[in-house]
Amino acid sequence: MKPTIARLAPLAGALAFAGLAHAQADKPLYPQLPTETPAEFAAPTASFNYVKRSVMIPMRDGVRLNTVIIMPKGAKNAPILLTRTPYDASSLTSHAESNDLGSILQGYDNAADVIVEGGYIRVVQDVRGKYGSEGDYVMNRPLQGPLNPTPVDHSTDTYDTIEWLTKNLPETNGKVGIIGISYDGFLPLMALVNPHPALKVAVPMNPMVDGWKGDDWFHNGAFRQINLSYVMEQVVSRKNEAKWFTSNYDDYDMYMRAGTAGELGRERGVEQSGFWRKILAHPSYDSFWQQQAMDKILAKQPVTVPTLLVHSLWDAEDIYGAVAVYKAIKPNDKDGKVHLVLGPWSHGGGIGDGSSLGAIKFGQDTALHFRQEILRPFLDRYLKDDTSAAPIPTVSAFETGTNKWRSLNAWPAGCNSGCAIKPVALRLAASQKALLGAPANDKGYDEYISDPAKPVPFRQRPIPPYGYDEAKGQSWPRWLVDDQREASGRTDVLTFTSDVLTAPVKISGEPVANLIASTSGTDSDWVVKLIDVYPDQVGSQPAMGGYQLMVSGDIFRGRYRESMEVPHAIAPNKPLAYRFGLPTANHVFLPGHRIMVQVQSSWFPLYDRNPQTFVPNIFWAKPADFKKATQRVYHSSFVELPIVEAVR
Structure with missing residues (x-):
């Protein structure tokens, strides 16, 4: 039907009115005050002692990575210290609005005092897919290969970044070091794969290494469900805008109400994340985890870059990685390039105040000692060619109990000469006794009922949410030094305690749990904790009377007793x-103390509950699968202690 003139008239009127309205919109109806906001603000920086700029560095596939470059004013012939991060390079280099370099780098930044005093050019870069960088984000992006068919990974991105920096910063001497903590510590390990020739130093601190065996996602097959909030916030958005919410004041109640980690992830929408779907699909130690394990990868690489691995003895997140990498790559170290530090810290504690951890006091700032006496000369020696910088020991190990730093030629090692490490059995004997060096001649057992409806809390309730803000009660980083008396009083926790020691007992290395145990169920978890029990009264610190300090402890999911790759019913x-x-521990049980071992079958909600009925995938266990079980620990069980003894 053709439009008539009558029908067109209203349309023409409407168009005319719209044009008039547009013309009137261009001209204010009322008088306006002139704006007081400049079109573009140029901040005066003449008083700043640094120059800061952000650049987009192109990678070989065309993706550009946001990179913040900060250098002292007037820098010449300066080395570069690089950190690559998924945690927002811009905020990590803006801790304060200040004209002082030290102030803007304080906070999370890795050893800011050493960086500022050393005159380094500081470079912090967002990894691909996070914050200001282009590209797609993949959690712990694997190397090129079966898990990554693309031509790029963290190794190539680091190489391309260093190539650009050394060619475009005339202020540099052409030497680059890479340093980082946790995920940022995993990235220096990636940089060691086919490293750039200008990479002269790597400092992986508390690195993520094997997510199934003993770092972030699982420990020996038990899922660390308390990290669910991290998974969601880290992987569902580029800038971590999505926030985990708590539904209970006590995390124990929140996880119990959900039933399983799989169900809680579904309730919170985490299944929209590709990484969470991978976790759900790979609960066992299959090729997905094995091919990503950085200790396995680096064991096949030549050692060409001086590397300082930093480990925290009470690391609540990545307690496995640094020592595992040291053990893997040290045999390939022909020129003494690989070093290890063991400090009495929580996760990342080497950059903070190391005078104490929770209630445990060390009589010195152990972290300051690390930064000034170990890290600083190490960086100076290789990045500045400073021949006056003293060479650092192969291993610098803080000895807890005596609270002394030890310089060692190897690890594990109790000393450099005149001693040896001897594995000695600490028997879990009758009458709740722990007997050092006793023979296995007792066929008895102790037993308890493990009830999934009442799992053993991993710390005293109410359990605050995972986090680092002490003002919000998020004391997560130091929970490993919590007093273990809360658990020792439960009927579903076995305790075995030695007599009062009359002589010191020193251990250096990895204690090994050897349980002979049975369960009335068809699956079970086993938690073993090695504990230093303080004297009943401690005059210098009364609150430490009877304190139960966990020196080492971990969990094992029973379905993996026969094979880590294929679960079997028990x-x-x-x-x-x-x-x-x-x-790993480096500890002296002092005279007057006692040695305790605790054994239990849940550590909740740190780890997901084992239903104690064998199911194909515990993430999707049903309520009817969760059943009580009678657990028996036989007196032939023991913890093998790496005891340091004098050589006769």
Whole structure:
């Protein structure tokens, strides 16, 4: 039907009115005050002692990575210290609005005092897919290969970044170091794969290394469900805008109400994340995890870059990685390039105040000692060619108990000469006794009922949410030094305690749990904790009387007793051997103290509950699968202690 003139008239009127309205919109109806905001503000920086700029550095596939470059004013012939991060390079280099370089780098930044005093050019870069960088984000992006068919990974991105920096910063001497903590510590390990010739130093601090065996996602097959909030916030958006919410004041109640980690992830929408779907699909130690394990990868690489691995003895997140990498790459170190530091810290504690951790006091700032006496000369020696910088020991290990730094030629090692490490059995004997060096001649057992409806809390309730803000009660980083008395009083926790020691007992290395145990169920978790029990009264610090300090502890999921790759049901009521390593310790049990071992079958909600009925995938266990079980620990069980003894 053709439009008539009558029908067109209203349309013409409407168009005319719209044009008039547009013309009137261009001209204010009322008088306006002139704006007081400049079109573009140029901040005066003449008083600043640094120059800061952000650049987009192109990678070989065309993706550009946001990179913040900060250099002292007047820098010449200066080395570069690089950190690559998924945690927002811009905010990590803006801790204060200040004209002082030290002020803007304080906070999370890695050893800001050493960086500022050393005159380094500081470079912090967003990894691809996070914050200001282009590209797609993949959690712990694997190297090129079966898990990554693309031509780019963190190794190539680091190489391309260093190439650009050395060619475009005339202020540099052409030497680059890379340093970082946790995820940022995983990235220096990636840089060691086919490293750029200008990379002269790597400092992985508390690095993520093997997400299944003992770092962020699992420990020996038990899922660390408390990290669910991190997974969601880190992977569902580029700038971490999505926030985890708590539904209960006590995290224990929140996780119990959900039932399983799989169900809680579904409730919070985490399944929209590709990484969470990978976790759900790979609960066992299959090729997905094995091919990403950085200790396995680096064991096949030549050692060409001086590397300082930094480990925290009470690391609540990545207690496995640094020592595992040291053990993997040290055999390939022909020129003494690989070094290890063991400090009495929580996760990342080497950059803060190391005078104490929770209630445990060390009598010195151990972290300051690390930064000034170990890290600083190490960086100076290789990035500045400073021949006056003293060479650092192969291993610098803080000895807890005596609270002394030890300079060692190897690890594990109790000393450099005149001693040896001897594995000695600490028997879990009758009458709740822990007997050092006793023979296995007792066929008895102790037992308890493990009830998934009442799992053992991993710390005293109410349990605050995972986080680092002490003002919000988020004391997560130091929970490993919590007093373990809360657990020792429960009927579903076995305790075995030595007599009062009359002589010091020193351990250096990895204690190994050797349980002979049975369960009436068809699956079970086993938690073993090695504990230093303080004297009943401590005059210098009364609150430490009877304190139970966990020196080392870990969990093992029973379904992986026969194979880590393929789970198997446990034969009920049959004594079976479970052998698994506990985290590295360097500790002296002092005279007047006692040694305790605690054994339990849940550590909640740090780890997801084992239903104690074998199911294909615990993430999707049903309420009916969760059943009580009778757990028996036989007196032939023991913890193998790496005891340091004098050589006769």
